[in-house]
Amino acid sequence: MxxxxxxxxxxxxxxxxxxxxxxxxxxxxxxxxxxxxxxxxxxxxxxxxxxxxxxxxxxxxxxxxxxxxxxxxxxxxxxxxxxxxxxxxxxxxxxxxxxxxxxxxxxxxxxxxxxxxxxxxxxxxxxxxxxxxxxxxxxxxxxxxxxxxxxxxxxxxxxxxxxxxxxxxxxxxxxxxxxxxxxxxxxxxxxxxxxxxxxxxxxxxxxxxxxxQGPEFRNIEICGDEIIIETSPVSRITVCSNRYWVNDRCVQGEGLTRRVYKVQPGERFVRIRLTDAAGRCAWSNPIAIER
Ligand SMILES: [Zn+2]
Ligand SMILES: [Zn+2]
CATH class of the missing domain: 3.20.20.140 (Metal-dependent hydrolases)
Known part of the structure; x- marks a missing residue:
């Protein structure tokens, strides 16, 4: 979807x-x-x-x-x-x-x-x-x-x-x-x-x-327990949720445009936050995880 x-x-x-x-x-x-x-x-x-x-x-x-x-x-x-x-x-x-x-x-x-x-x-x-x-x-x-x-x-x-x-x-x-x-x-x-x-x-x-504030979401797609995230070039793609700890919550790099996030056990919602090289952010709506 x-x-x-x-x-x-x-x-x-x-x-x-x-x-x-x-x-x-x-x-x-x-x-x-x-x-x-x-x-x-x-x-x-x-x-x-x-x-x-x-x-x-x-x-x-x-x-x-x-x-x-x-x-x-x-x-x-x-x-x-x-x-x-x-x-x-x-x-x-x-x-x-x-x-x-x-x-x-x-x-x-x-x-x-x-x-x-x-x-x-x-x-x-x-x-x-x-x-x-x-x-x-x-x-x-x-x-x-x-x-x-x-x-x-x-x-x-x-x-x-x-x-x-x-x-x-x-x-x-x-x-x-x-x-x-x-x-x-x-x-x-x-x-x-x-x-x-x-x-x-x-x-x-x-x-x-x-x-x-500038970064663009080009696509957010939910495929089973994976979330495909495509963006304009950014420095960080971070996935926040109700879990206080998950591995690799924040992926950092130069000119990132894609990330695939695997929904973790116990996550009831996730949302995505982008940060570009100038420090400007973008925020997706929270996605309710249905199991
Ligand atoms: Zn006001
Ligand atoms: Zn006010």
Missing amino acids: KLFDPAMKFYKGNTHAHSTNSDGRVSPEESMRQYREAGYDFLALTDHWHVGEERNYNGLLVIPGVEYDFTFETQALHIVCLYPDAKCAAGIRRGMTHPEIIRHVNSVGGVVIAAHPAWSLNTPDFLSTLDGVDIAEVYNTVSGEPFNGPRANSEGILDVTAANGRLYNLVAADDAHFYHGEQCVSYIMVQAEALTVPAVLDALRKGRFYAT
Whole structure:
């Protein structure tokens, strides 16, 4: 079984960015201009409690989006919500609980993404009980240094969550606020039927995407107990899972483009991480191992 269709196009997009409609430092137009110039196919402007309209900015598809934030005693919850239409957000207001809002977004055909779990200090228990959310940000550029502290990367907490039975699909996003170098860094490559809002949301729901900062997955194929991984030239191909120790978890070399991984006894999920010579990463969605 191939996770990606070799005949289908990938679209490049950032699902999380801010503008002067909330706490971002540039106008929506300037944000769109920068992402368009960097070769993105789509962008979601996800201002806090402010839903952006669908737009076509010189060929850049702008998906209606918003970020709702909630504060609890020991952690925060920020959810990025992508809507089929900005009108679908009608009725949402501050003071509603996060389960109410998540139920609403799903009921109107939207997609909910758990934003920056590491930055938010989310616990695996909390993430495990978050109903109606199937995607989390494995990497959030602005949550890293020098823009913020060192909590851009949520791999550790999401691996603990996955090892305890709850698999999230993984996106990478910039969460651009300052446009001082955190924009146009971390993104997803999506195999959508077309560059339209419904097609991109459908592909997100079906998990037909990977997260990256540059390295490309060319093929991920499951053949019995082997996983065939083909990539653009990278320096490391690492396979993570619920097992804390496996031999040769990380294969390192110059210009690697292929690895065949044999699933180990006891592995209930595996995911693949690539690192290129410049230190940029890519992350596959976790693959549930069925026996
Ligand atoms: Zn946030
Ligand atoms: Zn944000």
